[in-house]
Each structure stands twice: as C-alpha cells, then as structure tokens.
Amino acid sequence: MAPPRHATALVLRPRLQDPAECLRPTRAEVDLGAVAANFAVVARAAAPARVVAIVKADGYGHGVVPVARRLEDIGGDALHGFGVALAEEALELRAAGIRRAILVLNGAYGGAYADVLAAGLTPVIYDRGHLEGFRRAAGGRPFSVHLKVDTGMSRLGVPQDELEGFLDALQRTPGARIEGLMTHLMAADSDDALTAEQLQRFTRVQHALRARGHRPRLLHAANSAATFRHPSARYDLVRPGIALFGHAGAPDVGAPLRPALRLRSEIVALRNLRPGDRVGYDGTFTVRRPTRLATLPIGYGDGLLRAASNRASVLVRGRRCAVVGRVSMDLTTVDVTDVPGVAVGDEACLLGSQDGPDGTRESIGMVELAEASGTAPYEVLCAISRRVPRFYR
Ligand SMILES: Cc1ncc(COP(=O)(O)O)c(C=O)c1O
CATH class of the missing domain: 3.20.20.10 (Alanine racemase)
Structure with a gap:
C-alpha cells in the first residue's frame, strides 16, 4: 500500500525531494x-x-x-x-x-x-x-x-x-x-x-x-x-x-561565489494593529502607525536566532519587511503594512532572493541576516535546525 502523501513530513524527515511531501511551508532550498x-x-x-x-x-x-x-x-x-x-x-x-x-x-x-x-x-x-x-x-x-x-x-x-x-x-x-x-x-x-x-x-x-x-x-x-x-x-x-x-570567509575578496541556501516560509496569519498595540513576548515592539502584521511559522526552534528580534528583515512580494517583536520558538511577526495585496499564503523569504510582482529582485544575504542576528554567517547557516526540511535543486 502506498504511504499516505504526508507520511514523510509527519516524522520530520529532514531531507525531501518534493515540496508536496511536506506539510510545513518553512523550508530550506539548497542549490x-x-x-x-x-x-x-x-x-x-x-x-x-x-x-x-x-x-x-x-x-x-x-x-x-x-x-x-x-x-x-x-x-x-x-x-x-x-x-x-x-x-x-x-x-x-x-x-x-x-x-x-x-x-x-x-x-x-x-x-x-x-x-x-x-x-x-x-x-x-x-x-x-x-x-x-x-x-x-x-x-x-x-x-x-x-x-x-x-x-x-x-x-x-x-x-x-x-x-x-x-x-x-x-x-x-x-x-x-x-x-x-x-x-x-x-x-x-x-x-x-x-x-x-x-x-x-x-x-x-x-x-x-x-x-x-x-x-x-x-x-x-x-x-x-x-x-x-x-x-x-x-x-x-x-x-x-x-x-x-557562498561566502568567501572574508570581505572584499571579489570571488564570484553564489549562496547555496534559501530559507523561506509563508504567512499563516494577518491582523490589523492600532498605534499603541504591542507585539510578541514581553511586548518589546510598540506599534506607532496603523499596521498590518503577518505571522510566519518559523522561530528560533528552526534556527532564526532570537537575537534577530526587532532587527532582521524578511521579503514578502519582493519587499523588505521588518521583523517586529521577539522571535519566539515557532513563530515570528513581520510588519507588512507596505506590501500591497498581502495575503495569507504569501511566501516570506528570510535568506536568499525573491522576485517582486514588478519583476524586480530583492535579496537578503547571509551577512545581512548574520549582522541582524549579532553573529557570523557560519552560525546563521549551522543554526537552521533539523525541523526545517531541506529540498535540493
Ligand atoms: C580546522 C579547520 N579547517 C578549515 C575550516 C574551514 O573554515 P572556513 O569555513 O572558514 O573555510 C574549519 C572551520 O571552522 C576548521 O575548523
């Protein structure tokens, strides 16, 4: 009998071939x-x-x-x-x-x-x-x-x-x-x-x-x-x-290296916040303007370091959006107020490139994510946990 379609994902098999095998929208794509x-x-x-x-x-x-x-x-x-x-x-x-x-x-x-x-x-x-x-x-x-x-x-x-x-x-x-x-x-x-x-x-x-x-x-x-x-x-x-x-290990080396890993998730919830509302554990972020807030199913349990709270950016529809509030174990919140048409199910790219609707491409490199996380590219890559399925191109 063929195994149920999502059987592999249910045991958190870390290496899969086809995104359809996976329940989680949070994935690493390795080139x-x-x-x-x-x-x-x-x-x-x-x-x-x-x-x-x-x-x-x-x-x-x-x-x-x-x-x-x-x-x-x-x-x-x-x-x-x-x-x-x-x-x-x-x-x-x-x-x-x-x-x-x-x-x-x-x-x-x-x-x-x-x-x-x-x-x-x-x-x-x-x-x-x-x-x-x-x-x-x-x-x-x-x-x-x-x-x-x-x-x-x-x-x-x-x-x-x-x-x-x-x-x-x-x-x-x-x-x-x-x-x-x-x-x-x-x-x-x-x-x-x-x-x-x-x-x-x-x-x-x-x-x-x-x-x-x-x-x-x-x-x-x-x-x-x-x-x-x-x-x-x-x-x-x-x-x-x-x-x-994809990183030379030193700045300004000029070697044509290409990042090999893209980390992506999807918006699972959206809400409207008013000025004065607070976000996440300990309410470390206070909203200053009417805000559309997206929730992503990725957190420090997946390797997005907690130090990136209120510092990192994420790409949605090709636009940079700020991580606001604390990164928690499984979830991260992002200000998507300036993303026209933003919807549940939109891809959120945490590391790598994403195309916008107008054909422009934005990227978040490992140095940027590392700096936002107060660490080095090495730790950003090694932190991506077993819970994040890897897909290979
Ligand atoms: C002994 C040794 N050699 C080589 C390397 C590779 O270093 P890098 O990733 O900076 O190229 C390491 C990594 O820490 C190491 O410990």
Whole structure:
C-alpha cells in the first residue's frame, strides 16, 4: 500500500525531494549547482593545491550527504577529499558511499580508533593518546595520520613547546606515518601580520619534523579566507568550508561565489494593529502607525536566532519587511503594512532572493541576516535546525 502523501513530513524527515511531501511551508532550498560552481571557483583559486571540502556540522546546515555526493561527482582531480569535525560525521559519509579521503579534524575519537581505521578515515592527531590508540587498533600494521600543530590559535594542535616531546613519542610508535601536517589560522580574514607569524611558526615545525626524518607529503593550513587572501598558505591542500556555500570567509575578496541556501516560509496569519498595540513576548515592539502584521511559522526552534528580534528583515512580494517583536520558538511577526495585496499564503523569504510582482529582485544575504542576528554567517547557516526540511535543486 502506498504511504499516505504526508507520511514523510509527519516524522520530520529532514531531507525531501518534493515540496508536496511536506506539510510545513518553512523550508530550506539548497542549490547543489551553486555548491558545485563555488567548488570550481575555490579550486581555481587554490590550484595547484587540491581541495579538502570542509562539510562538518551537516555541511554547514546544507545537508552533508547530498553536498558531499555532488562534490565527489564533480570534484575530479581538484578534490582531495572531505573534512569533518567528528568521527561520527565521517562514518555517516562512508555509510552514504563517499569514497574519497575523509579527514577527522577534531580528533574526538572517543576510543573508536579501530572504527576510524576500518572505515579508511584519515585521523588528525595532536595528542599522544591518539598515537597510542591508533597503534593498538592498527595491530602492528602501518597507519597514516595528519599531525595538527598549534601555531598561535591556542585551541587544538600540539603546542609549540610540546612538539619535541610529541616527536619523541612518535619515534617510539612503530607504524605511525605522518602523511600530513596541518595548522589552523585564526585571522586569515582580517590580520595579515598574525597570519604571517603563524605561517612562520608552521615553517619552523616543518624543519623540526624534517630534522627527525619525517617528510609529510601533504601540508595544509588554509580555510576559505586564506585560500583567497594568502597564496603562501595554500601548500598542498586547502580546507575551505564556508566558501563552498557562498561566502568567501572574508570581505572584499571579489570571488564570484553564489549562496547555496534559501530559507523561506509563508504567512499563516494577518491582523490589523492600532498605534499603541504591542507585539510578541514581553511586548518589546510598540506599534506607532496603523499596521498590518503577518505571522510566519518559523522561530528560533528552526534556527532564526532570537537575537534577530526587532532587527532582521524578511521579503514578502519582493519587499523588505521588518521583523517586529521577539522571535519566539515557532513563530515570528513581520510588519507588512507596505506590501500591497498581502495575503495569507504569501511566501516570506528570510535568506536568499525573491522576485517582486514588478519583476524586480530583492535579496537578503547571509551577512545581512548574520549582522541582524549579532553573529557570523557560519552560525546563521549551522543554526537552521533539523525541523526545517531541506529540498535540493
Ligand atoms: C580546522 C579547520 N579547517 C578549515 C575550516 C574551514 O573554515 P572556513 O569555513 O572558514 O573555510 C574549519 C572551520 O571552522 C576548521 O575548523
């Protein structure tokens, strides 16, 4: 028997093909063609370095499996593989049939060393415990890792003053092969002096490794911003994430990237308010003029951050409308007074472009929404929750 038409939506399946399968008008539309085009832009900027496509946090909210499948299809020689934060994320990609190299960036293996090796993942290590864990799991067979060193960000990676001790431990670990050496840049978008300092430290680490007979084949340091802004950081591999999804990671880079995600909802209620009426929890917005107010079924439970209350804009019939009152968990209210003919069922676009009735196109970019939400484009994308079905073009 065929399942009822909306069965998939009732269990909140996050990935659907056809909007007709979905009860909710709140949806994210992901343009995989834009992801592919952005990959080409990044790969061209990086060449001859190859690309490790960073697709952690569910592909920055775009849905990691469809994104990785498309990149694996079109990536050719320019694509070395993928980077994720967690072993779980890497295993999800392998289960979906992704075959290229997958770097596990955060080294949070939780003891699953054998699973990581069995799935053919590439561990990033920065701790002697990792060395020992993989040595045991490898059972005498050689195993390859990428060594992460801290060159100034003070977050993850072998600290400079512990490097020699780490290399001693490495010497005592038969089978361990340093295939890659990596670091992470803390201000590739904004502080060139700091970046130069980090790269100098990275060079010194390379010398220290060489002095001990290690010759890592793959050096890498560059995120999206560094890929575009710092040619000397490109080495053998670059690790762009946000650029694949349409933002260069730095202002004024001039790369022709296209946003890959559009977030939309629909008006479910309209009401007329009088001056003095108040809107939403705590009545943070007081109406000053006769107002037509629209309610949208999207809230912070979907990833529209509460900080966007009284600050963000939404497009309705191609016009910018202000979010008024607090964003609540499931609902958001918008002033649509200036939208002629506004009606229940009209589309409301929170991120992306919308055409107006006169053929003009308005857009809300991720930088705009991020600024209105007091955060960065990264958080705006990652915040879009599982409750928002993703559709793929
Ligand atoms: C180690 C590492 N490399 C690369 C990236 C990709 O950064 P971006 O999205 O700015 O390109 C990240 C993201 O945070 C990261 O943690």
